[in-house]
Amino acid sequence: MLYGAMKISVGAGLKLAFRPWVEGLEHVPARGPAILASNHLSFSDSFFLPVVLDRKVTFIAKSEYFTSPGVKGKLTAAFFKGVGQLPVDRSGKRGAGEAAVRSGIAVLERGELFGIYPEGTRSPDGRLYRGRPGGLARVALATGAPVLPVAMIDTEKIQPPGKVMPKLMRPGIRIGEPLDFTRYQGMEGDRFILRSVTDEVMYAIMKLSGQEYVDTYASVVKKAMEEEAKRKKSGGGETAGDERPTDTPD
Template structure:
């Protein structure tokens, strides 16, 4: 299934790749990537010879009907692992446990430290819980990855993807063995995550924003809501002014 999906993706979009030699031929490794698009989890597996497992919402695998079964089959084929994200803390622990299990099998584990897709193409602060804890629990090397231009292929609101060449830059492995046994130190978790994000920033060339992407999305949503309300109020004020003007003209005529 991976071949049947990866082949057409590479043929249609012809993604360019730098740093494939940094992916180990065998053994566990964590691929920590920026997250620009829904398609990131498809393009990266498509260019790798080895299987890579990502975390995905359990709903993608449990939706009923033909469409639901097709979606589940597609996500399984590209190495997505279902995790119940119904509770913030429970979801985080489930993701960490799943990542550790993947790495203990000697496989590749993919993770997006930002926790969600970038709302505007910039690189946001990494969340220290998942990436750092999995890295310290397993001792697996962390390989920074930068997805390039994937957000331009299918921008929000667009149904049909744009045929263009996305890029993937893969950096050298990062060794955090100096932090072994310190997985409960929040300052260590923060330092490890920030180091990985810095490497991703160098690879991607993105502007870095020192806030979480989830907070940025809330700000953007609130600003859009405020703009809509302002436009609605302006239209209402215009209608009221027109009514008052019409009433004034009517009184003058009489």
């Protein structure tokens, strides 16, 4: 009920203001479980993708979005619940990964759509980074659900990290043909299989998005950027504000 009302109100506004274009909607099944594995360029990715779909898609979100104090915090929590986000506590990396996997499996077992960002965090510079195998591949192999590669286009230009006001322009969404990994079911404990599945999905996303691929985790690059910004600030050179702002994983 809340999701439907939120999608109508927010979705109508997003469509009217930004007019997102979409290709490949025919690949999304009309019913039954499926995983939408997307690149991650902007905070707004989790809103633009659901807007163009007729079905509800559930993403994982930081628990901080649901627990922040004050009026703003309560409004943010209500909004994220309304658009179908699931909170995951990321204070412990291993526990967070297990929680995300369990949540994804539960969504798919209900016959719904589950959205995930294999990179684990937003790209710091618009390039496509190495996918993390712990979530996407494990959920896919545990459920047998097809994986649909998704490419978000130009969303980082609408609201770059650190910017409050969005720029009015048309983002795009490309949805690729479903990938079937049922041949690997029961092998989610094999790290080589998990890596192979993840790399296959990331290659499909790269082909759809046209992004340059970097065989490094985005979180490693972000950490290096943050440390460089701190070094420049403490050394009396350029300030951290002169660097492109980085964001926390989401």
